[in-house]
Amino acid sequence: MLAFLSKISVTCFFASYFVVLVLELLRFFGKIPGRGLAVVVMMSLGLFTHVCYLVLRVVARGGTSEIGLLASWYDWSLLLALGLAICFLSFYLRRPDTVISLFFLPLILATIGLSLAVQPMAPFSRSEAAEAWRSIHGLAMAVGAGGVLTGFLAGIMYLAQSWRLKNKRAGSSLRLPTLETLARLNRQCLVVSTAAVTIGVLAGAIMNLNRWGQVGWTSGGVLFSFGLLVWLAVATCVEFFYAPASHGRKAFYLTLASLGFLVLALFGVLNSSHGRTIPTEQVSVISEDAA
Structure with a gap:
């Protein structure tokens, strides 16, 4: 199981959030059966892989490394994106008829993109x-x-x-x-x-x-x-x-x-x-x- 989870990358949850954005854009083309359920499933999958990726980064560092745990701009950008994703899913479950996804999801994807841009910076x-x-x-x-x-x-x-x-x-x-x-x-x-x-x-x-x-x-x-x-x-x-x-x-x-x-x-x-x-x-x- 751990070997399977270790294959999770940023691409996994980025793709999940991107699919959710596409599903939300489809609401402008008419009512699509099962679209709301698909949004919840894909967001849940994205959050699961997002959390697993961060946890595995902590486990990989272990207790012997001098590098801090979750102590880089890369990690903090991903944590910010995770917080935004959790907020979006919470709001969506309460009011699935709103279009808050068009505000949250682009920002979530942009924050993940920012994390990749600052990844080369040395951790603390x-x-x-x-x-x-x-x-x-x-x-x-x-x-x-x-x-x-x-x-x-x-x-x-x-x-x-x-x-x-x-x-x-x-x-x-x-x-x-x-x-x-x-x-x-x-x-x-x-x-x-x-x-x-x-x-x-x-x-x-x-x-x-x-x-x-x-x-x-x-x-x-x-x-x-x-x-x-x-x-x-x-x-x-x-x-x-x-x-x-x-x-x-x-x-x-x-x-x-x-x-x-x-x-x-x-x-x-x-x-x-x-x-x-x-x-x-x-x-x-x-x-x-x-x-």
Whole structure:
């Protein structure tokens, strides 16, 4: 199986995305049975080969190479193209009747083309790569935490506004946004925080691989951050696929639980080496153990 996957090249997912673009252009020539299913299948195939290609690049480098893992402009361009492809498929599954493909797919193909143009550029070392991914990890986790906190505040305001409407006090001098606005903000914050924490956890894993040669899943910070990611993913699915009578209250309870997971994650980070600067002597010991 691994020998078969090792034959995957950039051409595989580039061709898949190009076929999707052609299929989307065919919608202007009339209704074609099965076209939508073909788009989903080809995009899924493209994403699968895209991910496999990047993972195999990491595996091929191994733990002995001085070259950083996913630490070149070539790798980062392909990661950007992968992110755009995932966003496109997510939007397409929700609204297959739109023509967002004509905006996303040319940009995805152009980004892959850019990766080939910058491929000759020398990659960064492991230490440089660890610092770069550390910056991405910190920024993404900060955005994710901000999203959770903003969603929580939106939920608090939703409950306050709901209570005021029931008690006919909404016309007082203290004005709050409408329930629809607050519910929409809560949902948007949930999506943003889920996406940001996903990026943060992946960047943290790559950072640890570059620094120590292992992810360190048993570390408190990593474990709780991954738990937060799993919960946010579950909460996002519940938000979009479960529709009770009170949407705003549902979103608030989900965000409240997300806040609890965020507090646990921060507690785990601050009470482990994950959230503190490790002395040089300790880093060398960890590196020797990982080797």
